[in-house]
Amino acid sequence: MPFEPVILFFLLGVLAGVVRSDLKIPAVLYESLSIFLLLAIGLKGGVELARQPLAELAGPALVVVGVGALLPLIAFPVLQRLGRLSRSDAASVAAHYGSVSVVTFAVGAAYLSNLRQAYEGYMVVFLVLLEFPALMIGVWLAKRGQGDANLGKVLHEVFAGKSILLLVGGLLIGWLAGAEGLKPLDKVFFDLFKGLLAIFLLEMGLVAASRFDDLKRAGAFLLGFAIAMPLFAGTLGALTASVLGFSVGGAALLATLYASASYIAAPAAMRIAVPEANPALSIGAALGITFPFNLVVGIPTYFWLARQLEGVV
């Protein structure tokens, strides 16, 4: 099997961070690349969505979001009771792990394309739908019984935030324009996608390496959680997808979505809504361990799992 090259860019970034290289991706480039990636992923999903009767998607979407909402509810008591995290820290980490990572999804999709493995194009819709319920649940878990839930602020932070705005915007544009309509934009949004994803991952490698110091403070429990949780969530994703009758590629991608931990939308929302939670813990675990783990070990594992489950459930 050919090794997915974009992951090597990520590892190069980690290496650069570890050896304290002067390599630095300018913040404006990070912003520009994330805008491009979010739009491109949205557009691609929109084109696929245009080929699909929307009504058929409603049932599976409900199941996918319902099962996804269990993840923070399962993670919270584990973090609070076994991990002895404070209520706000446990809620914040649970929200990060319940929400999803767009870049992990993009790498998962690239991995499948590399293997010429087809998957349902409307998975992007699930990516959008899975981003925010966990954040609401996280805030609710942190503020239960305190009256001051700040849910309005979180709703605004999430829905007006660039990731949902650009993903949903791209989806709509792609859906309205269709494959033919988007042809003139193909070269920018689709042909350049993987190269720009590679540069973005180089930056993410640098950022992930800069979180390694946080991990020393996080303690052994959280380190273990950051690997066990994605494996558990990935298995749940592969099983859910099999029950729903998704293809092997679709099952691997849903497993990747469930297994991924948000490190863009969740940190921003939690910082505003649950300020007393220590961001070093949640970001350290999500970005320092789970993200690299998913890229290198998780995605191939979820694909393998999806293949084992094919036709079994």
Added chain:
Amino acid sequence: MSLTHTRRTLLCVICESSIEAAVVADARRLGAHGYTVSDARGWGNHGERDGGWPMSGNVRIEILSEASVADAIATHLQKTYFAAYAMVCYLSEVSVLRSDKF
């Protein structure tokens, strides 16, 4: 033509960029007539804030105002943000031109 200086207070707030919108909204509500924001990097209690990605970004917010307004804003910031966020706040006396602006 001679310049006319007037004493005003410069309130400088250095904080995480994630709360920039909330801080400037508070400052305006408490009477600031304007503010200037610039990106900032640095190191302190919260480790290195290198601005490499959004969650490690800092901003420097400068507000020129009368002393009473600067005091009110600083008191509010201390009460609201000091406990949970990376924030440094200092006040200085400065001489300004066109004092009616501040």
